[in-house]
Amino acid sequence: MKTLSVLLRIELLKTAKRRAFWVAVGIFAAIQTISTVDGVRTAQRYPNMTFALPDSWPDILFGASGPALFFAAVVMILLFAPEFSWRTGRQNVIDGLSKERLYAAKVIVLAGLVLLFLATPIVIGVGGTLFSPSEGGPEIIRSTDLSFLGGSALNLLLFGSAALMLSALVRSAGPALGVLFLYVIIEQAIGELIARGSETIRGVTEYFPFNVAQDLGENLVHYPEALAAQNAFRAERGLPPLEFLDVKVLAIAALAYTAIFLVIAFLSMRKRDL
Amino acid sequence: MPIIQTHELTKRYGRRAAKSVLAVDQVSFAVEEGQVFGFLGPNGSGKTTTIGMLVGIINPTGGSFQLFGASDPKGLLAARSRVGATLETPNFYPYMSGRDNLRIAAAIKGVGRPRIEECLELVGLADRAKHRFATYSLGMKQRLALAATMLNDPELIILDEPANGLDPQGMREIREIIHILAGRGKTIFLSSHLLWEVERTCSHVAIVRKGRIVASGTVEEVVSGGTSVLLRAADEDALVAALEGYPEATSVRRSDDGVLVSLGSDDFAALNRYLAGQGIHLSHLAPHRQSLEDVFIDLTRGDFDSMTEIAS
Incomplete structure (x- = not known):
């Protein structure tokens, strides 16, 4: 418990003093605020458009599943990779932290970032509903909203753990960010190439890490009624229906990838010299 | 019981025999309590790698070592809480102040705020403690590293090239601090290639060449060898x-x-x-x-590109 408190204290100090962290969080919060203000204004202008709970949860949680993904990954890399290039991680170990505890400290940072980038859109969005003229429903949150919330959290955890792993492997912020974004592009390109092949092989692409993350952050996966409406709309236009893996399968895949990324990062930290 | 004891400690970089580099080759030595131990060698002779293994940032590929009698991971972690060390260049968070950097080191070492202020005073950085580390001169960075080293009032102090980049005044200050610490009974492990500095400061010395110890003992023994x-x-x-x-x-x-x-x-x-x-x-x-320099040059002949490297 004492170790945990020490790790938390040093990471809080490192993070709170880092200007890049506040800039990233500030930009993210600004985007969420603009989106919320837009929702409130629309509700004020057009009475048939609502901005109230629980109907607005998909809009509010979009912030936590879309842009948050990249912000969390970027901040994770900015808070971890420079520990190698500045050799401060090495100094932490010289000062008495083991390499394993240094790794544990960064897992704490990951957990903190998931909470932060999940909580920020919720706080701003829910705060916005207080200024909206729209009437809310009888319940504040539904099971589908909770599913989207969980999916967004797993989504952030998966992408954040990938960023943590790349920081530990690449050990430099710029190249780690480059590899992360390059991977996203490559995965999509491979997915499109494979999609031209057989149906069986095409199914495999659905389990690719970024695809799992994208699907978990897709509101249609969590709201069956919205998916049905969307597919009816597509059917009218002769388009094939949208299909997604089951939420539980996606959640298990996300947790499995997260575990794999964290184990790889741990082994890299333990085996490599600082 | 020796404070540091290494037994055939070895570090090889790279797995393929043809391309691998043997940085530290079966190094064995012991540092007893209260000694000021000089670890000498040309650049690239394996000094920092040896220290890196002792402080836990480099994994040995062979041999073993003990710190305060401990050799298992848990025991070593506890033993390292009795050590203060600085390796090569001072490594701190550039965006944080000197004081905040010491707060991180103090949190790891389990030391309170008053000790941070004491150490800042001791190294003469109290006035600049609130300024960002990135704005410090090299001498100030070295002094901050020394302050971090002393935070937990360690029994063993490991200093790797502490006078690197310092002007004569800075070198003198570092030497005085080492003397003060040695006078307080601290065990000091000093890695350097400033031979006259070591000859003045150290009681014992080991000379390392291409990863191997080629001479060791008291300074007198090595010089009269x-x-x-x-x-x-x-x-x-x-x-x-x-x-x-x-x-x-x-x-x-x-x-x-x-x-x-x-x-x-x-x-x-x-x-x-x-x-x-x-x-x-x-x-x-x-x-x-013979001076220590004579012995050193005899033992490490051919390892320097020029004599200016020794002088630098």
Whole structure:
């Protein structure tokens, strides 16, 4: 418990003093605020458009599943990779932290970032509903909203753990960010190439890490009624229906990838010299 | 019980035998409590790698070591709480102030705020403590590193090239701090290639060359380990050429005063006879007290590109 408190204290100090962290969080919060203000204004202008709970949860949680993904990954890399290039991680170990505890400290940072980038859109969005003229429903949150919330959290955890792993492997912020974004592009390109092949092989692409993350952050996966409406709309236009893996399968895949990324990062930290 | 004990400690970089580099090769030494131990060697001789293994940032590939008698991971972690160390250049968060950087080190070492202020005072950084580390001069960075090292009032202090990049005043301050710490009974492990600095400061010394220890003991033992003689003759070039063929000569070196020869034996008469036989008549032959620098250069000959590296 004492170790945990020490790790938390040093990471809080490192993070709170880092200007890049506040800039990233500030930009993210600004985007969420603009989106919320837009929702409130629309509700004020057009009475048939609502901005109230629980109907607005998909809009509010979009912030936590879309842009948050990249912000969390970027901040994770900015808070971890420079520990190698500045050799401060090495100094932490010289000062008495083991390499394993240094790794544990960064897992704490990951957990903190998931909470932060999940909580920020919720706080701003829910705060916005207080200024909206729209009437809310009888319940504040539904099971589908909770599913989207969980999916967004797993989504952030998966992408954040990938960023943590790349920081530990690449050990430099710029190249780690480059590899992360390059991977996203490559995965999509491979997915499109494979999609031209057989149906069986095409199914495999659905389990690719970024695809799992994208699907978990897709509101249609969590709201069956919205998916049905969307597919009816597509059917009218002769388009094939949208299909997604089951939420539980996606959640298990996300947790499995997260575990794999964290184990790889741990082994890299333990085996490599600082 | 030695404070540090290494047994055939080895570090090899790279897995393929052909491409691998043996940075530390079966190094064994012991540092006893209260010693000021100098660890000498040219750049790239394995000094920092050896220290890196002791402080846990580099994984050894062979051999073992003990710190305060501990050798298992848990015991070593506890033992390292009794150590203060700084390696090569000071490594701190550039965006944080000197004080905040010490707060991180203090949190890891389990030390309170008053001790941070004490250490800042001790190294003369109290006035600049609130400024960002990135704005510090190299001398200030070194002093901050020394402050971080002393935070937990360690029993063992490991300093790797602490005078690197310092001006003469800065070097003097570091030397004074080391003297103060040694006077308080701290065990100090000092890695350096500033030989006169080590000779003045250390009680014991180990000289490392290409990853291997080539000499160790008290400074006196190491310095008096060989016989050295200063020679002069009318034709110094001929003298040097003749000495290079003398079987007992382990090293031949020109100096401002003449030619310095390290000998395998102290039979000066035999040397004189040999040189006379070569047609060289000496104008001067006198035993020479070797300095640590003489011994170091003899033992690490060929490891330097130029003598300026030793001087730097």
